[in-house]
Amino acid sequence: MRKIVFFGCLLLSICLSSRAFSHTPLCSCTDQGNGTIVCEGGFSDGDSAAGMRIQVVDADGKIILAGYMNENSEFSFKKPEVEYAVIFDAGPGHIAKVPSSEITE
Numbered sequence: 001m002r003k004i005v006f007f008g009c010l011l012l013s014i015c016l017s018s019r020a021f022s023h024t025p026l027c028s029c030t031d032q033g034n035g036t037i038v039c040e041g042g043f044s045d046g047d048s049a050a051g052m053r054i055q056v057v058d059a060d061g062k063i064i065l066a067g068y069m070n071e072n073s074e075f076s077f078k079k080p081e082v083e084y085a086v087i088f089d090a091g092p093g094h095i096a097k098v099p100s101s102e103i104t105e
Contacts, residue, residue: 023047027054027088027096029103031079037103039075041088041096049073053089058082 041049
């Protein structure tokens with residue numbers, strides 16, 4: 001009986017630890033057609049991105065603007081005149097990057 005309990009606990013801990021590694025950041029941005037870009041963030045496990053840092057950088061990596069996702073896990077900004085990328089920074093190893101070439105209406 002002890003072996004069954006032990007292996008059951010081992011299996012449960014393996015399943016739970018793999019869930020911890022599935023916390024991948026996701027970011028999707030849309031051109032609203034009015035000069036505004038709206039980005040929505042979240043995590044692969046369904047967690048909200050509210051309060052997470054987000055940056056808009058130019059082709060050289062220079063920060064154009066920075067802010068945080070709002071309570072709806074969204075961030076809106078005026079579309080830059082230059083090539084840019086949106087970087088959703090949820091901490092070390094948890095970064096999602098969306099190049100402007102992938103942002104459409």
